[in-house]
Amino acid sequence: VTDTGIIDFGIGQPEDRILPRELLREAAQHALAGPGNDYLQYGPEQGARSLRDALAGFLSRHYGHEVSPDELLVTNGASHGLDLVLSRYTRPGDVVVVEAPTYFFGLDVLHGRYVRLVSVPVDEEGLDTGALRTVIEREKPALIYTIPVFHNPTGVSLSDARRRQLVELAEAYRIPVVADEVYQLTAEPDRLLPPLRRYDPRQVLSLGSFSKILGPGVRLGWIECTTGHVAKLRDDGVLRSGGGASPMTGAIVETAIRRGLQDQFLATVRDIYDRRRRCACEALRRYLPEGVRVTYPDGGYYVWLELPAGTDPRAVRVDALAAGVGFRPGHIFSIDGSFASCLRLCFTYYPEEVLVTGIVRLAKVITSHLPRCS
Numbered sequence: 404v405t406d407t408g409i410i411d412f413g414i415g416q417p418e419d420r421i422l423p424r425e426l427l428r429e430a431a432q433h434a435l436a437g438p439g440n441d442y443l444q445y446g447p448e449q450g451a452r453s454l455r456d457a458l459a460g461f462l463s464r465h466y467g468h469e470v471s472p473d474e475l476l477v478t479n480g481a482s483h484g485l486d487l488v489l490s491r492y493t494r495p496g497d498v499v500v501v502e503a504p505t506y507f508f509g510l511d512v513l514h515g516r517y518v519r520l521v522s523v524p525v526d527e528e529g530l531d532t533g534a535l536r537t538v539i540e541r542e543k544p545a546l547i548y549t550i551p552v553f554h555n556p557t558g559v560s561l562s563d564a565r566r567r568q569l570v571e572l573a574e575a576y577r578i579p580v581v582a583d584e585v586y587q588l589t590a591e592p593d594r595l596l597p598p599l600r601r602y603d604p605r606q607v608l609s610l611g612s613f614s615k616i617l618g619p620g621v622r623l624g625w626i627e628c629t630t631g632h633v634a635k636l637r638d639d640g641v642l643r644s645g646g647g648a649s650p651m652t653g654a655i656v657e658t659a660i661r662r663g664l665q666d667q668f669l670a671t672v673r674d675i676y677d678r679r680r681r682c683a684c685e686a687l688r689r690y691l692p693e694g695v696r697v698t699y700p701d702g703g704y705y706v707w708l709e710l711p712a713g714t715d716p717r718a719v720r721v722d723a724l725a726a727g728v729g730f731r732p733g734h735i736f737s738i739d740g741s742f743a744s745c746l747r748l749c750f751t752y753y754p755e756e757v758l759v760t761g762i763v764r765l766a767k768v769i770t771s772h773l774p775r776c777s
């Protein structure tokens with residue numbers, strides 16, 4: 404709850420209280436006390452070999468397929484990963500396919516590289532691959548940016564059939580796919596489909612991040628892709644000049660992985676987020692009026708709502724804030740102002756009782772704005 408008493412479901416991050424302070428202190432103590440001081444030097448562009456070894460072992464265990472350290476490049480998080488791919492694979496004016504809707508800060512990163520964005524709809528099975536084919540044939544895009552698991556903002560995951568179709572298209576037309584899979588590890592593997600690279604590793608560049616499994620301030624992540632793609636990505640001025648992404652943080656995270664601390668925290672966040680998700684979904688089912696379309700997620704951070712036709716979304720937002728509840732308005736997730744009647748709620752930031760209080764407030768406001776039948 405903010406200082407003003409507002410329960411802000413617009414905040415899309417973990418709750419401060421659950422972040423792994425102690426665990427990282429322990430990892431840092433061990434990592435920084437060792438005899439070596441490699442981590443205080445510029446490192447290799449791709450990331451330290453020992454970190455990539457530890458990360459490959461960790462990912463192999465959790466993804467259920469063998470991840471090679473040679474196919475990993477360490478980044479400062481998924482945002483950096485996306486920017487790096489854009490800088491190495493696109494020129495200003497090139498077409499990049501994005502989803503409608505898509506992650507709004509991702510759009511900021513894309514705009515920063517002056518590419519031309521073309522969107523393809525997302526439905527309950529994820530990216531519409533039929534529409535994608537049409538766009539590919541018409542626009543000849545340089546890159547496809549997709550969020551295949553617990554999509555931000557809709558919460559949906561790309562279906563098995565669509566995953567097959569997507570990698571088939573990417574291979575047929577030789578278009579690299581940036582798969583933003585930052586939520587892949589937030590749920591047990593038996594509750595979701597394997598990462599997109601399992602379907603075809605060749606054109607998929609998978610973005611991962613410690614933001615969702617340790618904390619956003621860690622600013623460390625990775626790109627998993629073929630060694631050919633790795634070679635192209637690491638040939639980057641910033642990585643070369645800066646000696647890879649944060650060797651010191653890398654040493655701490657490597658220790659957290661090797662000492663089992665990362666696994667321990669993963670189990671904790673999965674449990675907390677799952678309880679919060681179930682609680683939020685139950686409250687939405689119970690308190691929202693009929694006519695609001697809710698996309699109930701199986702995991703991740705977000706629930707996507709669509710207000711009934713005839714409801715004024717801006718007035719709902721103003722009155723919701725006055726009633727002490729905030730959310731992200733739908734239009735920010737699009738390239739053209741679409742989804743104005745939608746809104747995104749994040750369920751990971753607040754404990755259950757606060758989630759319920761906020762949802763009750765929101766439901767009351769929405770109910771008061773429903774178009775009256777005459």
Ligand SMILES: Cc1ncc(COP(=O)(O)O)c(C=O)c1O
Pocket residue numbers: 415479480481482483506509550555583585611612613614619623624
């Ligand atoms: C889909 C998606 N990609 C990337 C990010 C940002 O990741 P990072 O902190 O690793 O840059 C987020 C954070 O909310 C996200 O939802």
